[in-house]
Amino acid sequence: MDPNFSIIISAYNNFAALVRALPFWQAQSFQNFELIVADDGSNAAQRQFFQDKAAQTDLVIRHVWHEDNGFDKCGILNKAILVARAPRLLFLDADMLPRWDLVANHLALLAPGRFISGGSHINLSEAGQATIESLSSTKFEALFTSSTLIDQGFIAAKKAGRLGRLGANARLWDALTWRTNAFSGANASCWKADALKINGFDEAWGYGGLDRDFGIRLTNAGVSSRRYQYSLVALHQDHGRPYRDAKQVRENKRRLKQRQRNKVTAIKSGINTHEVQDVQIIWRQG
Numbered sequence: 001m002d003p004n005f006s007i008i009i010s011a012y013n014n015f016a017a018l019v020r021a022l023p024f025w026q027a028q029s030f031q032n033f034e035l036i037v038a039d040d041g042s043n044a045a046q047r048q049f050f051q052d053k054a055a056q057t058d059l060v061i062r063h064v065w066h067e068d069n070g071f072d073k074c075g076i077l078n079k080a081i082l083v084a085r086a087p088r089l090l091f092l093d094a095d096m097l098p099r100w101d102l103v104a105n106h107l108a109l110l111a112p113g114r115f116i117s118g119g120s121h122i123n124l125s126e127a128g129q130a131t132i133e134s135l136s137s138t139k140f141e142a143l144f145t146s147s148t149l150i151d152q153g154f155i156a157a158k159k160a161g162r163l164g165r166l167g168a169n170a171r172l173w174d175a176l177t178w179r180t181n182a183f184s185g186a187n188a189s190c191w192k193a194d195a196l197k198i199n200g201f202d203e204a205w206g207y208g209g210l211d212r213d214f215g216i217r218l219t220n221a222g223v224s225s226r227r228y229q230y231s232l233v234a235l236h237q238d239h240g241r242p243y244r245d246a247k248q249v250r251e252n253k254r255r256l257k258q259r260q261r262n263k264v265t266a267i268k269s270g271i272n273t274h275e276v277q278d279v280q281i282i283w284r285q286g
Contacts, residue, residue, distance in 0.1 A: 003085055005032070005107060006084035007036065008080045009036070012073075015094065020129065021098070035062070040075075054283075058286070062083070063281065072203070075203050078273075082271055088192065091186075092186060093185065099233040101233075102187075109226075115183055115218055115224075116226050117182065118228060118232030122234070122236060123155065124149070124238060126238065127152075131154065162229055163233060179227050182211075183212060185210070188215075195214075197265075207245070208245070213256060216260055
């Protein structure tokens with residue numbers, strides 16, 4: 001049976017964070033999904049570390065990889081989209097820890113002709129990341145619903161209200177805070193057919209804003225958007241960003257406005273530059 005969701009997880013030499021997330025994927029209330037690791041050239045030691053740990057789970061996983069030729073996240077995401085077996089795509093970064101209902105809620109809320117996102121990051125401190133490694137899977141629910149993370153200063157108190165609101169309560173708060181939203185590669189889903197329609201991610205883009213560009217082009221193509229910050233919850237394992245370039249950020253903002261203004265949809269350097277048979281799936285299980 002084909003999966004309902006292909007969950008595309010972008011990674012680059014940060015597999016300690018993804019290994020920390022594996023039990024959270026095992027604990028999902030809805031399990032008919034595949035994980036596709038979109039690996040932008042991680043080294044052999046990192047790849048082996050992940051595969052050894054992943055082999056201890058019963059998750060359906062495919063590890064898509066290409067050589068490290070500098071930043072090419074868009075390229076590896078496009079390759080992952082190309083080999084995805086499900087009609088729905090859920091994008092996350094390797095450092096995201098999904099609440100147990102994340103996949104189920106994306107499945108329930110992703111309407112045809114729409115993309116949805118979970119809103120801004122709920123950052124988990126490095127001390128909090130160390131703490132969760134000692135948790136058993138039976139305690140993951142308590143991690144999201146108790147005050148432990150706030151009391152110990154592992155997350156900001158102002159974000160705490162998003163953790164424990166579940167089911168109808170979460171839907172109510174999402175309705176009260178209704179808004180359209182930018183596409184966030186850290187926690188957003190869309191239909192594969194829509195991703196193909198705009199030719200995927202722009203491989204000529206470079207670092208910064210690539211997911212927002214993807215969302216803008218989806219919007220320009222007639223795909224609507226919606227934020228569900230209470231229903232679509234995941235913790236972000238916070239980290240430094242020494243690579244962040246303020247000049248590049250400003251330039252990307254200018255380019256994004258230009259894409260909106262010019263109603264750009266499909267781009268030249270996207271999924272069309274790859275063939276399924278050329279995608280390197282270097283490891284799989286399930």
